[in-house]
Amino acid sequence: MKYGIDCGHNCPPDSGAVGIKREDELTLAVGYQVITQLQNLGHQVINCTPTSAKSVSDSLAKRCQKANDSHVDVFVSIHFNAFNGKAYGSEVFAISDKGKTLAKSVLNEICSLGFFSRGVKDGSRLYVLCNTNAPAILVECCFVDSSKDMQLFDVGKMASAIVKGLTGLTGVSPVQVSGDKWVELIDVLKATDIKYPQLKAAQLAQAILECGRGKSELFLLHNNPYGLKWRKEMSACATSVRYTAHDGLDDYCKFESLQDAVEGYWVFIGRSPYAGWERYANSPGDYLKFIVDAGYCPDKGYVDKVIKLLPEAIALLA
């Protein structure tokens, strides 16, 4: 089967609802896991989420066009609801009979997690359902402004429920996939020529710390293993994405690929706050001290933490 998966919104000016959590973040997180689980079950998946659009209607049209051009067998648009803080529960929209059958199946699985069923609803006023050729559903997983729903919500369980509703099977947990992506980052780093190869280990040690060896959502969803915040000079190699990390909501770099991330790191370091870093390029330790003093990270213990990880990084790159 070929699935078209659309992570709702995430394409300014098409942005999602904001409640206790942000719809944009949740649709990406659930969508990513749905995609990887479907792939693990052997299905082909087309990610129909566009990266840029001139307007909301352009954003919606691009999603449909991607699905139709790719001749997907089933189209699934993932959304979260918001209303008045009191409404809660899940609902799935569809138009065709095939779509309604899938909608009922997906809704049943989501409600088996404990969410209230608001029912299968008529999607004939929803653009992405009207303008896709394949049987299509739009899932409103639950309400981002409902504390009841947000307490119950778990990214992995929601994704598994959607996949089970679509296929009848439970996908493999994406933990393995995150491991694969981490290995991929190391391979990309190994294969990339950088001006000062002795600093590759420092670059990888920073990633080990920042993304927890490939586990952070910033890495899994946005290809940013270094926790690089958004700076306008990054626009040549990255786009900006709003993301809530341990230190709160901020704008971060989103890279198209891990290759872009590995090279983008050096674009980040090439900016004016770090002018003169090349004087320290012969020693990973001196280099790290210099960039941290120049403002790379407010945590004064950061340099020591990264230096302790250098042996692991050197071993991984060997």
Ligand SMILES: [Zn+2]
């Ligand atoms: Zn939405």
